[in-house]
Amino acid sequence: MQPTATVLVYSDDANTREQVRLAAGHRPAADVPAVEFLECATLPAVLEALDRGGIDVCVLDGETAPAGGMGVCRQIKDEIFRCPPVLLLIGRPQDAWLATWSRADAAVTLPVEPVEFADALAALLRSRDCVNA
Numbered sequence: 001m002q003p004t005a006t007v008l009v010y011s012d013d014a015n016t017r018e019q020v021r022l023a024a025g026h027r028p029a030a031d032v033p034a035v036e037f038l039e040c041a042t043l044p045a046v047l048e049a050l051d052r053g054g055i056d057v058c059v060l061d062g063e064t065a066p067a068g069g070m071g072v073c074r075q076i077k078d079e080i081f082r083c084p085p086v087l088l089l090i091g092r093p094q095d096a097w098l099a100t101w102s103r104a105d106a107a108v109t110l111p112v113e114p115v116e117f118a119d120a121l122a123a124l125l126r127s128r129d130c131v132n133a
Contacts, residue, residue, distance in 0.1 A: 003033045005125050006054055008084075010040045010069060011061035016089065016110070017041075020059055023114040029122035043067040050080050057124045058086045062095065063110065073102040085124040087117075 009020050017039050027034045038055070040046045049055060058076070060069030073086045088104035089112065090096065099107035105127070106120045 005033045005035050005056040005128075006038055007035045007121070008038045008040060008046065008049055008055045008058045010043075010046050010058065010064065010072065011089070012041050012064045013061065014041075016061050016063075016112070019110075019112040020089075020117070023112045023117040024121055025118065028118040028125070032122050032125040035121075035125075043072060046072060046076070050076060050083075055084045056128050057121060058084050059089065059121070060086055060104075061089045061110075062098070063089070063091050070098050070102040070104075073099075073104050077103040085127055087120055087124055 007024065009017050011017050011020075021037055024035055038049055040049060046058075060073050062069040069088055073088055076083050077086070085105040086103075088099045088102060088107040089110050090099055090107050091110055093109055096107055105124055108116050108120050
């Protein structure tokens with residue numbers, strides 16, 4: 001059985017969560033494991049999932065309301081021991097400074113561009129040592 005990586009996707013928009021799943025596909029790059037997605041639409045669901053553990057990468061939508069992904073990123077970086085890397089979805093390229101403020105490990109703009117997103121996700125999976133041996 002091949003190992004899998006768990007990617008938490010936080011957005012209040014089901015279409016955004018679907019864009020993330022479709023852009024990543026089953027495996028975002030040949031040298032990283034297949035991914036399975038854990039979708040969360042609320043901050044309490046995100047915090048509960050992170051408390052349970054087993055999350056390899058978080059994808060957070062900066063445009064989510066009422067708890068936006070940027071604030072959630074900063075919160076989990078402060079509160080979660082060994083917080084997984086975070087890929088932040090931002091509304092405009094000019095918001096990159098906010099992604100830096102939030103301590104995101106990477107950021108891509110919305111709408112999700114499949115190649116850019118898959119490359120960013122694969123890089124974070126590699127940094128988390130999720131790469132197949």
